[in-house]
Amino acid sequence: MRHGVWNLRTRRCFTALAHAFWGGANRFGFRLVHYSVQGNHVHLLVEANDEKALSKGMNGLGTRIARRLNRVMGRRGKVLDDRYHGHILRTPTEVRRARAYLLGNAEKHYGQRGADPYTSTVALIAPDTFLMRRLC
Numbered sequence: 001m002r003h004g005v006w007n008l009r010t011r012r013c014f015t016a017l018a019h020a021f022w023g024g025a026n027r028f029g030f031r032l033v034h035y036s037v038q039g040n041h042v043h044l045l046v047e048a049n050d051e052k053a054l055s056k057g058m059n060g061l062g063t064r065i066a067r068r069l070n071r072v073m074g075r076r077g078k079v080l081d082d083r084y085h086g087h088i089l090r091t092p093t094e095v096r097r098a099r100a101y102l103l104g105n106a107e108k109h110y111g112q113r114g115a116d117p118y119t120s121t122v123a124l125i126a127p128d129t130f131l132m133r134r135l136c
Contacts, residue, residue, distance in 0.1 A: 001040050004083040006073055008037050009118050010108075016068035017042070021124060024064045030057020031125045033132055036102045038109060039116040043102050044084075047129050058084050095131045 006013050014037055025032040029049035036043040042065075048054035049102055066079040089095045105115035127133050 002078055004075075005040070005079055007039050008042065009039050010088060012072050013112045014118055016072045017065060020061065020064035020068045024057065024061035025125045027060055028056040029053030030060075031127060032057075032061065033123050033125060034099060034102055034120045035124065036116070038105065038122070043105060043134075045102055047100060047127055047132055054086070079085060089131065092131055092135060095135045099135060123124050 001008065007016060008014065017035075017037055021032055021035055030053050031047050032044060033047060034045035046054070046057065048057055055133075062080050062084075069079050070076055087098075089098055103116075103119060103121065106112035106119055123132075
């Protein structure tokens with residue numbers, strides 16, 4: 001997120017993010033399966049039919065996030081500071097590790113034990129791919 005954007009792990013910001021996640025979770029062949037909201041960034045576990053679907057889905061989600069957060073903060077302009085950084089998960093082990101990292105991120109950064117209210121513990125959207133269906 002850009003400098004000046006509020007802490008995302010507040011009720012007001014997270015509510016805006018949750019609405020954006022639900023609105024952009026299943027569009028253009030793009031599916032948002034899991035998320036983890038940190039103070040100034042978000043980790044997402046997504047699947048897409050192809051590169052074009054990933055690009056359209058991430059752009060659409062970024063726009064939804066920006067509109068929602070700007071409304072909450074009473075501001076205008078860019079919210080996202082950078083493009084997304086993607087990594088293609090190719091094996092069941094990679095998917096399992098990525099999901100474990102996502103679910104355990106709050107404990108690492110905030111000492112949050114147990115279920116983190118800012119992390120999806122169950123899949124937001126039912127995954128389509130073999131790797132995600134099997135492990136998420």
